[in-house]
Amino acid sequence: MPELARTFDTRRDKVVAALVAVLCELAIALPFLVISPNTVRGVPGPLLVVVGVATSYWLGPWFGVAVTAVGVVLAVTIIGENAWAEPLVWLPVAAGAGILGERVRQGDQLRSALIEELRRGLVGLYRDPAVGQLNVISRYVPAETAQMIAGDFYGAVEQPGGDVVIMVGDVAGHGPAAAALATRLRAMWRGLAIAGVSDSETVKALNETLLAEQQRIASPIPFATLCLATVAADLRSARIVIAGHPPPVLVTGRGTREYAHPPGPAIGISANSSWEPYPLLLPEHPWSLVIYTDGLIEGRASPGGPRPYGNDRLLPLLASCAVPFGEDDVDAVVRAVMDANGGPLPDDVVLMTASPR
Numbered sequence: 001m002p003e004l005a006r007t008f009d010t011r012r013d014k015v016v017a018a019l020v021a022v023l024c025e026l027a028i029a030l031p032f033l034v035i036s037p038n039t040v041r042g043v044p045g046p047l048l049v050v051v052g053v054a055t056s057y058w059l060g061p062w063f064g065v066a067v068t069a070v071g072v073v074l075a076v077t078i079i080g081e082n083a084w085a086e087p088l089v090w091l092p093v094a095a096g097a098g099i100l101g102e103r104v105r106q107g108d109q110l111r112s113a114l115i116e117e118l119r120r121g122l123v124g125l126y127r128d129p130a131v132g133q134l135n136v137i138s139r140y141v142p143a144e145t146a147q148m149i150a151g152d153f154y155g156a157v158e159q160p161g162g163d164v165v166i167m168v169g170d171v172a173g174h175g176p177a178a179a180a181l182a183t184r185l186r187a188m189w190r191g192l193a194i195a196g197v198s199d200s201e202t203v204k205a206l207n208e209t210l211l212a213e214q215q216r217i218a219s220p221i222p223f224a225t226l227c228l229a230t231v232a233a234d235l236r237s238a239r240i241v242i243a244g245h246p247p248p249v250l251v252t253g254r255g256t257r258e259y260a261h262p263p264g265p266a267i268g269i270s271a272n273s274s275w276e277p278y279p280l281l282l283p284e285h286p287w288s289l290v291i292y293t294d295g296l297i298e299g300r301a302s303p304g305g306p307r308p309y310g311n312d313r314l315l316p317l318l319a320s321c322a323v324p325f326g327e328d329d330v331d332a333v334v335r336a337v338m339d340a341n342g343g344p345l346p347d348d349v350v351l352m353t354a355s356p357r
Contacts, residue, residue, distance in 0.1 A: 018063045021055040022070050029074035045081040048074055049090040053097045061098030068094035132158035133235055134354045136166065137330045141338075141349040143174075143295070151178035151224065152293045152348045153186040157193045162233030165193040168291045168350050170245065171224040172266075181213055181221050199228050199241045203267065203275045207243075210268035223266040227291050230277070235356050238289065239277035243267050246297070249290040249315065251323055252283055256315045288325040288355040290318055295347035296337055303342030313340070324355030 025048050032044060048071035056064020072090055075081040129135050136156045151171025158164050167189055171182040185206055192202045203226060214220035225245035231238045240248060240259055244266030247259035261278040282289075298308045317336055321329040330353055338345060 014059045014063050017059055018055060018067050021051055021067045025051050025067070025071045025074055029078045032078050045075040045079045045086070048072075048079070049086070049094075052090065053094045056094040056098035057101035059098070060102050061095045064094050064098040064101075065091060130357060131156045131354075132162055132164040132231075133233060133357055134164050134231060135324065135357045136164075137325060137327055137353045137355075139330055139334055139349070139351045141295075141334055141345065141351075143344070143346060143348050151182035151221075152295065152350045153182040154291075154350045154352055155186060155190055155193075156352070156354070157190060159193065159196050159230075161196070164231045164233075164354070165199075166229045166231070166289075166291060166352060166354055167193070167226065168245070168293060168352055169224055169226045170293045170295075170350075172222050178221055181210070182224070184213075185209065185224065199230055199239060199277045200275050203228065203241055203243055203264075207267040207273060208271070211271055214268060221268065223268040225266045225294075228277075229280075229289060229291060229354070231282070231289070231354060235285075236282055238280040238282060240280050241275050241277045243275055246292060246294050246311070249311075249318055250280070250282070251288045251290060251318050251321070251325070253286065253323055256319045258311065258315065285356050286324045288323055288353050290325070291352045291354075293348070293350045295345055295349040296334075296351055298347055299337060299341030299345045302340055309337060309340055325353040329353075 028044055028048055028051070049068060052064065052068025052071040055067040058064075059067075068090055069087075072081075072086045075086055076083045129137055134156075138154060138156075140152070140154075151173065152169070153171070154166075154168045156164060156166045167186075169182065169185060169189075171178045171185070188206060188209060189202060192205060197205075206224075206226065210221065210224055214222075223244065226241070226243040227245040227248060228241040229238050229248055230240075240261065242259070242261070242263035244263055247261075247263065249259070250257045259278075259280060264275040265273045267273070297310055297314050300307050301309050301313065314337075317333060321333065330351060334349070334351060337349075
């Protein structure tokens with residue numbers, strides 16, 4: 001319905017649609033100038049006004065009542081319907097249908113705008129990929145359901161000492177509650193990262209925030225996953241903190257290496273959880289660090305085939321790309337995963353790559 005409604009988004013479109021509706025009414029009524037309406041009694045009259053009422057729902061009451069009035073005139077003069085009942089019943093019905101249609105469209109537009117604003121709050125789309133000494137490329141791919149919003153969120157900031165912190169997170173579940181919580185977690189993470197708070201303390205603070213939110217909302221979010229990667233200013237090492245999230249992948253000219261340290265628990269599960277950063281030695285240039293949400297590997301392995309796509313397919317795909325990753329390489333990865341799925345993916349996807357500038 002939203003797609004059809006957007007087809008009539010200008011006055012000119014509405015005028016053309018109304019004229020088409022009138023032509024349909026004429027096509028229904030004019031044959032009965034030579035054919036007796038008694039042969040199909042009870043069908044052509046209501047069919048004429050149904051065209052008008054449907055037009056009113058899609059185009060609004062002004063156009064709809066006018067089209068319905070034409071249908072009523074044709075029904076009375078050609079089909080022989082009651083001259084009093086037809087206008088008294090169908091014109092108010094058409095006006096009501098037009099008002100209802102406008103309210104439905106306004107609600108849909110408001111819902112779409114809200115979803116878009118929430119998505120802007122969840123993700124950090126970089127016009128300039130340069131973040132400190134790194135070139136950061138990010139992609140956010142919404143799920144196949146156009147108005148389903150998930151809790152994927154991400155960002156990258158440079159700290160005062162020149163280190164760059166990259167974060168990718170995923171709140172469990174979908175809908176406004178998950179999106180709103182993800183927006184708050186992202187904003188909190190960004191403030192703490194810019195202030196130079198350690199990764200462990202940052203994740204602990206995010207955990208406490210999620211636990212507090214679970215007490216406040218009616219349908220609590222069970223958990224969220226996170227991956228933080230802090231790349232040193234000299235580009236020789238990184239610190240990785242994983243909270244129930246897929247591990248990052250280091251891609252070099254020799255292939256791929258998935259981060260091997262065991263992950264900590266997801267946030268929002270226990271107040272007693274703790275997270276420790278583990279070191280990651282970075283090679284000489286070139287290299288790219290890849291961080292993603294699990295939506296990237298949860299699609300089908302082939303169109304109509306089994307799930308999941310899995311990291312056993314993702315790693316060779318990443319290894320086939322040129323290093324360091326460019327915009328085209330990131331697009332190629334997303335496209336290959338979607339092609340394997342046979343179309344849009346069932347969950348939102350965040351894919352970030354960081355490479356030395």
